[in-house]
Amino acid sequence: MTANKLNKIIRRKANGFALLIVLAAIAIMMLVYVIQMDTLFRPAPSHRPVEMQRQPWAHENLLIPAEKTVKKPKAPKPLLTEPFEIAGDALRSGEPRGQVKVAFDTGGRIEATWQCQYASDGKTHQFSAQTAGNVNTKLTYEDANGADKTRLFFFSKGDYVHVTQTPETGTTRETGTAYVLGWLRPDRTAEGFVTITTDQKWSAEFAFQAVPPK
Secondary structure (H helix, E strand, C coil): CCCCHHHHHHHHHHHHHHHHHCCCCCCCCHHHHHHHHHHHCCCCCCHHHHCCCCHHHHHHHHCCCCCCCCCCCCCCCCCCCEEEEEEEEEEECCCCEEEEEEEEECEEEEEEEEEEEEEEEEEEEEEEEEEEEEECCCCEECCCCCEEEEEEEEHHHHEEEEEEEEECEEEEEEEEEEEEEECCCCCCEEEEEEEEECCCCCCEEEEEEEEEEC
């Protein structure tokens, strides 16, 4: 093999290698572009209670331990200058399902209760739940009309008991985890949900509207 032929072979291999590098660089640039565009156009996560209530156990990081301080809200969110309580009726599929009470203290802590009793299909159901938690100033309420920075989010966790009575089987008792969460307005009215679950696979949600006592 002559020197000229050897040089041609070397140049062809070098050109081929350079082409592979260019193609690899283009592929990497296209991948980065796709990732950036996906991030740009991906819908922003919503913090509306109508969505968070479906799996509240996924948001337990919002609970602040007792030894830590809860960040207090500032205007335009409702100010916790004094302890107060709100209460309202709960509904599920348009049917009344007891009453919810939520108590706020000046430190940003809350305690909530839910009491419910009703009869259906020959059975009497009685629910009782008690939860504790805190407010969170970082979340912003959003709906179809946009963001509302005047609302204050609250989140709590606890236990519930469900007692069922029937003439045939007598009394049965079920226990599980309860969550009470929602949004407080500056006028101290609120909307939210009670969610109960036994295993984080099954859950039931009860919407409520709460107002200060008259």
